[in-house]
Amino acid sequence: MTKNADIVLRTEGLKKSFGSLQVTRDLDLALPAGARYALIGPNGAGKTTLINLITGEMRPDSGRILLEGQDVTRTGTAARVRRGLTRTFQINALFPDLTPLEAVTLAICEREGIAGQFWRSLTAHEQAISEGFEILRQLGLADVATKRTRHLAYGQQRLLEIALALATRPKVLLLDEPAAGVPKDESAMLFRVIEALPEHIAVLFIEHDMDIVFSFASRIIVLVAGAVLMEAEPAEVRDDPRVREVYLGSAHHG
Amino acid sequence: MNREATLTATQTTQAPGASLAWLRSRSRWSVFEIAFWLATLLTFYFFPSYLMLASQIAITALFAISVDLVLGYAGIITLGHAMFFGLGAYAAGLLSAKAGWGEPLTGLLFASALAGLVGFVASFLIVRVQHLALIMVTLGLGLLTYELANALSWLTGGTDGLRGIDTWPILGLFDFDLWGYTAYSYTLATLFLGFLISRRIVNSSFGLALRGVRENVRRMPAIGSAYRGHLRKIYTISAAIAGLSGALLAQTTNTVALEVLSFQRSADVVVMLILGGTGRLYGAILGAIIFLLVRDQLSGINPQYWYFGIGLLLMVVVLFMPRGILGGLARLAGRDQ
Amino acid sequence: MIGNIVIVLFDGFAFGMLLFVLSVGLSVTLGLMNFINLAHGAFGMLGGYVAVTAMRQLGLPFLLSLPLAFIAAALVSVLIERTLFRRLYRAGELNQVLFTIGLVFVSAAIATYLFGTGQQPIVLPGWLRGSVEIAGLRFGVYRIFLIVVSLAITALLVFGLERTRLGAQIRAAVDNQRVAAGLGLNVERVFAITFALGSGLAGLGGALAIEIVGLDPSFGFHFLVYVLIVVAVGGLGSITGSFAGAALLGIGDVAGKYFVPEIGSFLIYLLLVAILLARPLGLFGKR
Numbered sequence: 001m002t003k004n005a006d007i008v009l010r011t012e013g014l015k016k017s018f019g020s021l022q023v024t025r026d027l028d029l030a031l032p033a034g035a036r037y038a039l040i041g042p043n044g045a046g047k048t049t050l051i052n053l054i055t056g057e058m059r060p061d062s063g064r065i066l067l068e069g070q071d072v073t074r075t076g077t078a079a080r081v082r083r084g085l086t087r088t089f090q091i092n093a094l095f096p097d098l099t100p101l102e103a104v105t106l107a108i109c110e111r112e113g114i115a116g117q118f119w120r121s122l123t124a125h126e127q128a129i130s131e132g133f134e135i136l137r138q139l140g141l142a143d144v145a146t147k148r149t150r151h152l153a154y155g156q157q158r159l160l161e162i163a164l165a166l167a168t169r170p171k172v173l174l175l176d177e178p179a180a181g182v183p184k185d186e187s188a189m190l191f192r193v194i195e196a197l198p199e200h201i202a203v204l205f206i207e208h209d210m211d212i213v214f215s216f217a218s219r220i221i222v223l224v225a226g227a228v229l230m231e232a233e234p235a236e237v238r239d240d241p242r243v244r245e246v247y248l249g250s251a252h253h254g
Numbered sequence: 255m256n257r258e259a260t261l262t263a264t265q266t267t268q269a270p271g272a273s274l275a276w277l278r279s280r281s282r283w284s285v286f287e288i289a290f291w292l293a294t295l296l297t298f299y300f301f302p303s304y305l306m307l308a309s310q311i312a313i314t315a316l317f318a319i320s321v322d323l324v325l326g327y328a329g330i331i332t333l334g335h336a337m338f339f340g341l342g343a344y345a346a347g348l349l350s351a352k353a354g355w356g357e358p359l360t361g362l363l364f365a366s367a368l369a370g371l372v373g374f375v376a377s378f379l380i381v382r383v384q385h386l387a388l389i390m391v392t393l394g395l396g397l398l399t400y401e402l403a404n405a406l407s408w409l410t411g412g413t414d415g416l417r418g419i420d421t422w423p424i425l426g427l428f429d430f431d432l433w434g435y436t437a438y439s440y441t442l443a444t445l446f447l448g449f450l451i452s453r454r455i456v457n458s459s460f461g462l463a464l465r466g467v468r469e470n471v472r473r474m475p476a477i478g479s480a481y482r483g484h485l486r487k488i489y490t491i492s493a494a495i496a497g498l499s500g501a502l503l504a505q506t507t508n509t510v511a512l513e514v515l516s517f518q519r520s521a522d523v524v525v526m527l528i529l530g531g532t533g534r535l536y537g538a539i540l541g542a543i544i545f546l547l548v549r550d551q552l553s554g555i556n557p558q559y560w561y562f563g564i565g566l567l568l569m570v571v572v573l574f575m576p577r578g579i580l581g582g583l584a585r586l587a588g589r590d591q
Numbered sequence: 592m593i594g595n596i597v598i599v600l601f602d603g604f605a606f607g608m609l610l611f612v613l614s615v616g617l618s619v620t621l622g623l624m625n626f627i628n629l630a631h632g633a634f635g636m637l638g639g640y641v642a643v644t645a646m647r648q649l650g651l652p653f654l655l656s657l658p659l660a661f662i663a664a665a666l667v668s669v670l671i672e673r674t675l676f677r678r679l680y681r682a683g684e685l686n687q688v689l690f691t692i693g694l695v696f697v698s699a700a701i702a703t704y705l706f707g708t709g710q711q712p713i714v715l716p717g718w719l720r721g722s723v724e725i726a727g728l729r730f731g732v733y734r735i736f737l738i739v740v741s742l743a744i745t746a747l748l749v750f751g752l753e754r755t756r757l758g759a760q761i762r763a764a765v766d767n768q769r770v771a772a773g774l775g776l777n778v779e780r781v782f783a784i785t786f787a788l789g790s791g792l793a794g795l796g797g798a799l800a801i802e803i804v805g806l807d808p809s810f811g812f813h814f815l816v817y818v819l820i821v822v823a824v825g826g827l828g829s830i831t832g833s834f835a836g837a838a839l840l841g842i843g844d845v846a847g848k849y850f851v852p853e854i855g856s857f858l859i860y861l862l863l864v865a866i867l868l869a870r871p872l873g874l875f876g877k878r
């Protein structure tokens with residue numbers, strides 16, 4: 001459907017088991033530039049594991065991961081991030097004692113390769129700092145930029161997750177339940193932030209709220225027991241009886 | 255976190271320029287700092303008979319700062335840092351005792367470089383392990399160095415200590431005197447230099463990266479950080495500074511005992527740091543001052559009772575004052591938003 | 592020469608068995624709660640002093656003093672666990688290390704206050720003294736006793752862990768605490784019991800150790816290093832790992848001190864660091 005050249009992220013035959021439990025079964029995935037894809041599936045379907053595999057936090061048992069056509073299966077996580085493949089975490093993984101400004105600036109310094117400079121004062125990197133502040137401002141975090149992260153409200157911490165990812169200037173952004181634990185009205189706001197992300201970023205997000213999925217995703221991938229059940233436009237997914245059965249009908253959202 | 259602090263934070267960060275100003279304010283010299291360093295000079299006039307003790311304190315404070323860099327900022331637990339202190343002490347001592355070169359400044363450089371080099375090599379081992387294995391590797395490396403120095407007694411003097419060190423006058427001008435005027439000036443100047451270097455490091459983007467490692471090492475790769483490189487770097491720098499302080503001890507006392515490499519020294523320095531407060535440099539200095547002053551006052555009693563006090567103190571600090579004395583003071587002063 | 596090697600192996604194995612009794616408890620509790628208890632050796636010391644006191648003041652026979660050492664260490668440890676250690680389970684490694692080192696210092700000071708810094712020798716019953724001669728080699732009776740006791744304890748532990756309810760609970764909790772708790776297991780209680788048993792074993796080890804290495808206030812720290820090596824090399828939460836690690840360390844230590852006395856300790860530490868770097872989870876560690 002999409003031209004090969006447009007695909008920024010591709011997985012081929014990805015497999016992963018924990019002991020006897022197969023969590024990822026032969027997974028092929030293609031994410032074109034500018035995608036707004038949703039990855040859905042019941043709890044324990046292997047969604048987080050898939051992201052862990054793509055970003056290199058876990059090694060696949062077999063299969064390949066291609067970023068802009070280049071094999072990154074053996075590349076370390078940090079190197080993948082520097083090549084534009086970034087994620088956020090389902091469970092906040094922030095820096096409790098740093099302020100948002102510091103955390104975002106740190107990510108920018110890492111991106112620019114200046115984080116190792118111990119002989120220059122941090123404040124000498126004015127560009128990095130103002131860029132960091134700008135990212136926080138866009139996400140509505142300007143007011144708390146200099147407050148320690150652990151004192152932030154939960155919803156603000158979720159936004160900071162995204163801010164940290166944006167600071168790496170991703171080409172592919174994998175959002176693992178960005179609205180996990182956020183009340184429904186707030187989560188719609190959060191997704192408007194995601195919708196407003198720069199056009200060229202390919203976004204794959206995991207989300208359980210079907211209203212949100214249907215209004216923000218251009219395409220939906222349904223994962224069940226580690227395998228892709230179907231991949232289609234929202235309307236098609238909505239009407240599919242199998243999806244209704246395994247997912248929409250089931251009570252196990254979470 | 256009080257309401258007032260929230261308001262200030264809000265006001266200061268409405269513009270990007272303000273956030274830069276806020277970051278600047280965090281690394282600016284405060285009145286307390288300047289007063290503190292001026293006060294170190296008062297020792298010359300008010301406590302001239304304590305100059306030797308004061309120089310011991312300066313040496314230990316520098317050592318504690320080196321540990322603060324890895325433990326307080328980067329969050330790497332080390333129970334074997336005496337390894338680098340002792341290496342520096344033996345390097346400077348042997349340079350004089352065996353090679354006959356007693357010029358102090360080059361001795362310092364030599365010792366620091368050697369400790370830094372060993373630290374660089376060791377850092378490749380350190381970054382490979384975490385948790386209990388990390389604690390055990392640092393402990394093991396420290397014990398190993400101690401046993402090595404003991405086994406090489408033809409070189410180090412073993413349990414008798416290294417003798418025959420002769421430190422020449424500093425810059426050919428200032429001879430080491432019995433009262434410790436030169437010794438204190440020398441150690442204080444070196445401490446200040448080491449402090450300035452450390453201060454610059456912790457206020458740099460690199461220092462920020464170290465705090466990132468401490469706060470959440472698992473997140474670091476996800477923001478594109480090859481953090482192991484950072485850890486190797488700070489470990490090397492820290493070893494060099496520890497070596498510097500060890501060399502100071504050898505040069506100001508003209509002897510090196512096997513004790514410089516002991517576990518006791520590794521443990522003591524961590525105790526001081528925890529007591530003063532980690533991750534703020536001055537905690538290391540304050541901890542060293544208190545620790546050595548109290549030990550000096552209690553030197554008459556059985557050392558076992560001294561350790562009763564230290565042990566109790568450790569337990570109390572961990573349970574009730576997890577951020578050390580300076581951390582507690584900062585909280586009281588509301589500067590800990 | 593062959594005879595020497597046999598004797599060194601024998602002595603080393605006996606020493607290793609002593610180390611096993613001293614350290615297996617720490618291995619299991621570490622695997623269970625991830626609590627780094629550097630005061631484990633101090634419970635060994637406590638057992639030692641209890642045994643000495645029981646024999647000297649109460650005139651109890653050696654064999655009776657051993658269970659007393661076990662019980663005393665178990666009781667004191669569970670008291671400390673319930674009141675102090677439990678506050679530190681989530682406090683991070685550094686705080687655990689510092690707090691328990693503090694406890695080692697304090698316990699050493701208390702021992703000094705009560706017993707002085709000197710060694711505390713004990714008089715073994717006649718049947719445990721001397722040695723037996725087999726094929727022209729003399730084997731110390733007490734060391735044979737040590738090996739027998741330790742093997743019996745190992746068998747008991749393995750049996751208990753494999754076959755009893757508590758054992759199954761411990762294994763489940765070591766494997767995956769959250770799942771175990773989810774299945775309705777009272778993890779805290781399991782841990783308190785395990786902690787008591789493990790420290791009790793350390794206390795027993797302390798009493799058994801007097802004849803081999805002596806007893807003074809530095810015992811807690813001195814043996815801490817050995818105990819940690821056993822745990823780190825053997826892997827967490829593994830009885831067989833601790834057994835193998837302890838046997839290796841015991842033999843290595845005795846052999847090193849016998850054949851290359853100048854650098855014996857050096858080699859042990861070198862081996863420790865090398866093993867940890869090659870296998871950070873220990874030779875037998877799984878997690």
Ligand SMILES: Nc1ncnc2c1ncn2[C@@H]1O[C@H](COP(=O)(O)OP(=O)(O)O)[C@@H](O)[C@H]1O
Pocket residue numbers: 018023041042043044045046047048049050
């Ligand atoms: N590190 C791991 N070790 C063992 N099992 C795991 C691990 N991570 C995930 N799993 C298991 O893999 C399955 C999929 O988990 P996950 O990817 O987190 O699902 P999802 O994100 O879709 O809810 C679950 O059964 C989970 O228990």
Ligand SMILES: [Mg+2]
Pocket residue numbers: 047048049090
């Ligand atoms: Mg998930």
